[in-house]
Amino acid sequence: MKKLVIGVTALNAVDSPGPGVAVIRAIRESKDFEVRIIGLAYEAMEPGLYMHDLVDKTYQIPYPSGGTEPLMARLEYIQEKENMDLIIPNFDAELFNFIKLQDKLLAMGIRTFLPDLDQLESRDKMKLAGFGKKNGFLIPEEHYLHEHIELKRMESDLKYPVVVKGKYYDAIVANSFDQVEKAFQKIQAKWGLPIILQEFIKGTEINIAALGDGEGNTISVIPMRKLYITEKGKAWAGVTLDDELLLDLGRKFIKATQWRGGCELEVMLTSAGKPFILEVNPRFPAWIYLTAAAGQNQPAALVKMAMGEKLTPFETYDVGKIFIRYAWDLVTDITEFQKISGNGEL
Amino acid sequence: MKVKKNIATSEEGFIFNPSTGDSFSTNNIGTEIILALKQDKTVSEIVQEMCGKYDVEPTLFERDLDEFMTLLKEFNILEQG
Numbered sequence: 001m002k003k004l005v006i007g008v009t010a011l012n013a014v015d016s017p018g019p020g021v022a023v024i025r026a027i028r029e030s031k032d033f034e035v036r037i038i039g040l041a042y043e044a045m046e047p048g049l050y051m052h053d054l055v056d057k058t059y060q061i062p063y064p065s066g067g068t069e070p071l072m073a074r075l076e077y078i079q080e081k082e083n084m085d086l087i088i089p090n091f092d093a094e095l096f097n098f099i100k101l102q103d104k105l106l107a108m109g110i111r112t113f114l115p116d117l118d119q120l121e122s123r124d125k126m127k128l129a130g131f132g133k134k135n136g137f138l139i140p141e142e143h144y145l146h147e148h149i150e151l152k153r154m155e156s157d158l159k160y161p162v163v164v165k166g167k168y169y170d171a172i173v174a175n176s177f178d179q180v181e182k183a184f185q186k187i188q189a190k191w192g193l194p195i196i197l198q199e200f201i202k203g204t205e206i207n208i209a210a211l212g213d214g215e216g217n218t219i220s221v222i223p224m225r226k227l228y229i230t231e232k233g234k235a236w237a238g239v240t241l242d243d244e245l246l247l248d249l250g251r252k253f254i255k256a257t258q259w260r261g262g263c264e265l266e267v268m269l270t271s272a273g274k275p276f277i278l279e280v281n282p283r284f285p286a287w288i289y290l291t292a293a294a295g296q297n298q299p300a301a302l303v304k305m306a307m308g309e310k311l312t313p314f315e316t317y318d319v320g321k322i323f324i325r326y327a328w329d330l331v332t333d334i335t336e337f338q339k340i341s342g343n344g345e346l
Numbered sequence: 347m348k349v350k351k352n353i354a355t356s357e358e359g360f361i362f363n364p365s366t367g368d369s370f371s372t373n374n375i376g377t378e379i380i381l382a383l384k385q386d387k388t389v390s391e392i393v394q395e396m397c398g399k400y401d402v403e404p405t406l407f408e409r410d411l412d413e414f415m416t417l418l419k420e421f422n423i424l425e426q427g
Contacts, residue, residue, distance in 0.1 A: 204366065225367030242352060242364040319364040320354065 005082055006303065007038040007110070010090035011048025011055065016232045017286040017325075019090040021048045023299045024055065026292035030300035038082050044341040050332045057082070060344035064094040071097050072104060079108050086111045086306050088299070090283050093168065095120060113261050113306035115214075115282060122257055123280035125167065125196060135256040137249075138276045140199040140268075147193065151184055154197070163198040166191035171233065173200060201278070203270040207235065209284065209291050210250040211298045213305060214260030220296040220314045221250035223267075224287060227322070235287055235325075240294045242319040249275050262288070262298055287323055294321040347415060348425045349383045363422060370421060375400075379414060383424075389415075 006027065010018030024037050039058035041049050049058045059078045062070040078084070087110055089098040098105075099120060102112045122131050132139030140163075145151050155177055164183035165171045168191050172183035184195050210221040223246035228237035246267065253265060262284035268276045284299060291298040296314040305311055340346040349355075354362040359377040361370040372380070375396075382392045393411065397404045418424045 227367065239367045241367050243366070320362055 003034045003036055004086065004303065004307070005036045005038060005084045007040050007078070007082075007084045007087040008055075008090065009040045009042075009061070009088070009094060011039050011041050011046040011051075011058070012043070013047045013286075015230065015327075016234050018046075019284045019286045019288055020046075021051065021054060022286055022289040023088060023090060023284055024048070025289050026297050026299040027303055028054065029292055030297055030303070032300065033303065035303075036082075038078065038084055039346075040078075040087070041340070044337060047330060049340055049346055050330055050336060058340065058346045060340060064091070064097055068097045068100050072101055075101075075105065075110070076108065079110060084110050086113075086303060088112075088302065088306075089114070092282060095282055111306045113214075113302050115257070115260050115263075119257050119259055120282050123263075123282060125165070125279065126194070128277070128280065132277060135252075137253070137256075138274055140201050140276055140278065142199070143197045144194045145184070145197060148184065151181065151195075151197075158197075159199075161200040163200050165196040165198055167194060167196070171198075198278075201268040201270060201276045203268040203276070205229065205235075206241070206246060206267040206269050206275070207238070207285060207287070208246055208250045208265040208267060209262065209288055209298060210254055210259070210265065211262050211301055212254035212257070212259035213311065214258060216255045216258050218251040218254040218313060219301050219305070219311050220291060220298050221247050221254075222291050222294055222296055222298075222317055223247065223250070224290060228324075237322065237324040238287055238290065240290065240317065240319050240321045245273065245275060249277075253277075253280070262302060287325075290321060290323045291317075293323070294318045347383060347389065348386065349380060349418075349423060350425055353423055355380055355384070361423060366422060368421060370423075376414065379411065380418075380423075383418075 008020045008024050010020035012018040013021040027035055036056045039049055039055040040061045041058050042063055048055055061074050089095055098112060099114050099117055105112060121127060129139050129142050161173050161175045163171050164174050164180055164187060166187040170187050174180040174183050187195055205226045206223055208223045211219045213219055223241045223243060224238040225241055226235040226238050230236050264281040264285040265277055266279040268278055288298055294317040296317045301311055336346060352364050359372040379392060393404055393408055397407055
């Protein structure tokens with residue numbers, strides 16, 4: 001059996017974790033192939049770098065804000081040494097660069113399995129409402145504020161609570177205009193403008209992990225209810241659900257977008273049973289290992305499709321599988337840290 | 347009144363709704379009632395069965411059963427209607 005060499009990003013298994021470590025864990029669990037995992041890290045303190053039972057070798061790569069050129073140069077260097085078959089990027093912010101580079105990467109022998117730029121943009125926070133209207137998805141009402149004066153103009157029209165959201169990350173629930181203003185300033189300082197004001201939907205928080213083949217078929221879809229939510233709104237524990245409404249929602253999204261690769265739908269299910277899509281993340285979620293544990297190994301299925309295999313959709317999975325995340329102190333030596341921070345390799 | 351088909355129950359009184367992810371626990375009597383509902387027994391059959399088995403006044407048990415069924419409906423454990 002040929003050993004596949006797979007590059008994986010987002011090794012930041014911290015309190016608001018990137019999905020990389022979970023993706024690797026799922027891939028390693030597959031009995032259908034052997035792998036050598038190349039970690040692609042942005043920072044020396046990403047815990048996945050030091051998990052040598054999961055990651056065989058790590059290289060630092062340039063930040064997404066640097067654009068495609070420095071990334072390509074770095075990947076050429078890595079490819080000379082590692083001969084990677086596939087890269088699985090797992091950060092929202094890096095996807096644009098990897099999608100732009102996918103033809104060049106393929107010419108180097110590196111496959112990817114990503115949505116195209118149109119698909120990526122269709123689920124962008126700024127365009128989600130329009131996408132929902134066009135395709136019949138329920139999306140909370142949203143307003144985009146490009147300057148503070150626009151917020152002042154809306155003061156008398158606001159209904160509380162309201163969710164104040166950043167362009168990329170962060171969401172704060174505000175119960176008064178004073179709180180909205182504070183949240184606006186806090187998020188603006190961190191992520192810039194515009195700020196999104198989103199209708200507050202009361203309900204149960206559900207996430208759906210789905211994998212599309214790029215031809216409108218859903219290879220896997222698993223809904224998960226958050227059982228424990230951190231201060232940052234991340235699922236620290238969750239359970240797989242069996243609800244045809246949620247499964248259909250995942251399938252409908254994949255079909256409408258012809259999505260290629262993994263994605264996560266963040267859904268608020270109201271007590272009336274209406275599923276509002278709050279956000280769509282264009283990559284696997286950090287809890288993706290649960291799909292493997294429940295019987296639909298989405299990362300392994302992505303690897304197979306990326307390598308050219310045609311897959312038929314999974315049909316069953318274990319309902320009531322629970323994950324509970326935990327913190328663990330990994331101990332390493334300063335020389336390890338010195339290698340990655342000094343040489344950019346470990 | 348029927349328990350939804352996909353509701354999972356254990357002998358220890360643990361109830362899991364796989365559609366919502368909600369879980370509950372109940373005592374022995376609650377477990378017996380849910381088991382009877384799963385076997386499609388009617389309310390009067392349950393009252394008769396439980397009053398025959400335990401030392402309880404039928405009117406008192408009926409009232410408690412009604413309250414318990416209201417909770418089950420509220421928690422989406424029973425079929426609607």
